Amino acid sequence: MAPSLTYSVADVLAVAKLHPFYSDSQYPPDDDTIQKAREQAALTFKEADLQAQPLLRKKHLYTVVERLVGDASPQNTYRHNVYTSTTGGGGGGNSLFFATDVMENRRHRANFGTFLRNTGVIQRGDWVLTTHNAGDLYRSLDLMLEVLENAGGTLLAAGNRMPSSKVVELLQTYHVNTLTGDGSQIVQLVQYISTMTTGRDKIKLEKIIYTSEALNSVQKAHIYTVLGPVKIFSVIGSAEAGPYGASNPDLTPVDPSASYTDFVVDTRTNLFEILPLSLSESDRFASPLPEGETGIIAQTSLARLRNPLVRYVTSDIGSLHRLPEQARDIIPEKDWPFMRILRLQGRDSRFSFTWDGEYIEFDKLKKLMSDASFGVLQWQVILDKMEPSKEASIEIRMLCAERNETLLSRQEVVHHLHEFFYVYSSNEHRFRATFVDDLDGFERSETGRKVIKFVDRFTT
Incomplete structure (x- = not known):
């Protein structure tokens, strides 16, 4: 085929039946096996039942991904001719990636470009400047380009390391009408523009396209x-599924005050x-809710075949709707x-939160803070907004044992936190590690006075 x-x-x-994501197979199927599986499926006139497939967590x-990434056997096709998209999300250790067949990835990007044109996000003649990340295994810059x-x-x-002054110079010189980047990068640049005393009239932005955050x-x-009546667009995607909505x-x-974002998706x-x-972590099966009802999103990609993504529980909260007639x-x-609207209302706060475009998983953070060498007795995460820039900031508060020869220094603890949260020159002003003296240094519940x-x- x-x-x-x-x-x-x-x-x-x-293909999922033969893949180690969903079976006991040691390695993903090769091209010939995939071809035979598709041909066999084409001979079956029974309609495929997606809900008979167990949910993927x-x-x-990533337990399976970690095994496959580390297995250099020639029979391990997971490592053959793939596009590597790091998962991000903070967690230390070796970076893991969801591997996508290179040619599948190219076709997907071409198709998604057409989707962005058909949904009015981009049109011929737009000049777009992107401040997305590149390097350190991140691929968002080449994706958006x-x-x-x-x-x-x-x-x-x-890119993300160019100084704001230089970015503004490019906006002015090339008559750029569209700016794109992670949400935090957009806010940071807009704040810089707000401080300019000259040259703001030479910035002719008409569109903002934010991603990730x-x-x-x-x-x-x-x-x-700061910018006047620009149109604000967004593109959504993930390491596992690639870009999929706008x-x-x-x-x-x-309503500008709405706490959700509507993304158009192509079914x-x-x-x-x-x-x-x-839905609990132990549930292997679940039936979907009707359109309009809010719940946890599970995603199946029809653009991924070699390493399929089927009924993947994203941990996002949302609902499905029809497009308005307009x-x-x-x-x-x-x-x-x-076309449908995927109304995204945020992450399932039981499992993760977002900062600087990264999904931070509570389980991984708890594991880090429980490291005996840290000597952390109590800790707290506070997401806040900076003034006047409105940038997202994060503070880690810690109550620690007295330092001794078995414990890391406070400076070393902060270094590990920087690695975990991927703190670098462009976002370090929005990260703070605070060591408190007692429980009064934490935000606590009004009733039980427990540390939140x-x-x-x-x-909020």
Whole structure:
């Protein structure tokens, strides 16, 4: 069978049965085995039943990924000719990646570029400057360069380490009309622009496209105050599924104070199930809720075949909706039946939170803070917003045992925290480690006076 832009549910399930993500197989199937599985699936006239497939959890997925990444056997096809996309998320140790077939990845990026053009995010003639990350195994810069070029834009690759003064110079010199970057990078640059005493009139931005980290209503208001009536778009994706959705205010207008973001998604490339909020870690199966109801999102990619992603529990909270009729003016008629709104309301706070575009998993953070060499007796995470920039800040408060020869110095503890949270020159001003003297140094509940492990002042 010829390569496809997307695959059928039957194709994906046929390969999943043979893959170590979902079976006891030692290695993923090779190309010949995948071909035979697809041919066999095509001979079966029974409709593929996605809900008969067990749910895939991140913990299990990356246990298998860790084994496959570390196995250099020639028979291990997981390591053959793949695009490596690091998981991020803070956690120390060796970086893991979800491996995608290189050619699948290229076709997916081309297809997603067309999607961005058809949803009105990018049009021919747009000049786009991107401040996305590159290096240290991060691939967001090359991802956004390629998909936005495929959509019809002309790109300038500033990257995340270029000084704000130089970025502004590029915006002015090349008459850039679109700025894209992680949410925190966008806010940081806008704050710099707000301090400029000359030259602001030479900045002609019309669009902002943010990724990775949601902008809250306060940050958006700050952007409008500084830049004027720009349109704020967003693109969503993950290491496992690649890019899969876009937010366009012309398609899905919302109340500026809303605590959610509406993303347009194409059900020909990704299927989304909304599972009950009562879903527990031990549940292997669950039936999806009707459209409009809120729950935990499970995702199946129809653009990934060699290493399939099936019923993957993302830990995001959201709901599915039909597009408003006004969107027909933008969406091509042939695409209309397949488009849906994925209303994203944030992470499931039982398992993780987001800072600087990274998913921070509580289990990994707890493991780090429990390291005996740290000597941490109690700790707390506080997400906040800086003034006047509205940037997202994070503070780690710690009550520690007295230092002795068996414990790391406080400086060494902070160094490990920097590694865990991926703190570097561009975000270090938004990170703080605080050592407190007693429990009064923590935010505590009003009733039981217990230390609140996670305090979120950013999204409230």
